[in-house]
Amino acid sequence: MQYFPLFVDTQALSVLIVGAGEVASRKLALLARTDARIQVLAPATTAEVDEFEAEGRIALERRPATLEDMQGFDLIYLATANEQLNIDLAEAATQAGIWCNVVDNPKYCRFITPSIIDRGRLVVAISTAGAAPVFARSLRARLESWLPQSLSPLFDFVAQRRDEVQQNVAAPKSRRLLWEHFFDLNGDKWDNDTPTHFQQAMTLAQDNSQRQGRLLLLDSCIEAQWLPLAVMPLFSQLDCIYSDLSIPFKINELLRRDANRAGIPHFTQLTGRLAQGERMLIFANPVEIAALQDQFPQAQSIKPGSL
Known part of the structure; x- marks a missing residue:
């Protein structure tokens, strides 16, 4: 994972945008929806940028940026039409310890801005690490239709x-x-x-x-790609994961990360934990799974493509 997703509290964030053309305006349109303090430097501006200034959502200085401007900010976006100027400013920002994003030049980016779906407190960020922004936009459109405004x-x-x-x-x-x-x-x-x-x-x-407990049984012979979709919500609700085997990475990634993990307990302990409302998964070999099915007829055995 080259880029690690983080969500930043913008209430005390100061951001500098250098440039006020079409690309800079798109970045500004997103940032203006946050609580960040936004400074824009550009000798010429678009009507959209002028409107943001008139509404008091940004501070605007109509002049070229200098190396001395690359200080006193938390984040900097460089979006001028001059590629060499962007690089020079990025190097100055880096020397000042400021994270910088240079539009269309990943080599000089300490961070990137993902494709964003905004539902108030629910925010979804999508990134392909700059490899396929068209795909990210397509995926975003599909998710936009799936996540209601409610x-x-x-x-x-x-x-x-x-x-x-x-x-x-x-x-x-x-x-x-x-x-x-x-x-x-x-x-x-x-x-x-x-x-x-x-x-x-x-x-x-x-x-x-x-409260009702739940026991899921997963045969170690079943590979991740054959798991039924219906089991995914149950995996996210697990309290405990029991196994004496090493769980394959692809399956482990589907399980609730905060669930407690341990070796398989005795039948009497499992009975007690079910009575307490525990939701458990046991990952074991076929012989152990068969024994557990006999002991716990109420358990749900996960089969390839079905539950």
Whole structure:
């Protein structure tokens, strides 16, 4: 992974954009939606940049940038039509310890800006590390159609309820179960039923007797590409992963990263953990899987292409 995705709090971020042509305007249109303090340096500007200045969303100086300007900022975008000037300014920024992005010149970029889907508190970033921006745009268009606009008010509602959950549901696992149940009930909608779904989820989280454990059995002979799609949400909800074998990388990448991991416990321990509502996966050889199926008929055995 050459580029590691990070989300930066823009409330105290200062950004310099050098250039005010079409490319710089596109960068500016994204940045102007954040809380960052934005400075633009350019001898000539587009109507869009002038509009941002008139609205007070940027500070604009109509002059060429100099090497001395490459200091006092957290991030710098260089988007002039002069390639050598961009390189000179990038080197000055690097010497000053400032992360810099040079448009269309990855060699001088300390960071890149991904393709972004904005649903308020939910932000999705897509990058091909500069290799295939056309594909990234195509994927973004598909995701845009899949993620409804209702997610923005929905996540505002969720954010407003987090303190209430923190105060009333002590155990981290119970809080996670609460939110899982809420989204199972509510989906991605934001409507009059959303507060009711939240209260139902809160009631369930406070009543341990309603929790049901789950045991998934995965034969070590099954390869990742043959796993059924239906099992993916269950993998993301796992509390524990048990195996005496080394789990292949491609399968391991699909499992919940925060799940506890250990060797396979005794049958009596598994019975107790199921009674406590634990959601578990056992990865084992075919002989062990068969024995577990006999002992736990309620277990869900994962087959190639089916669950």
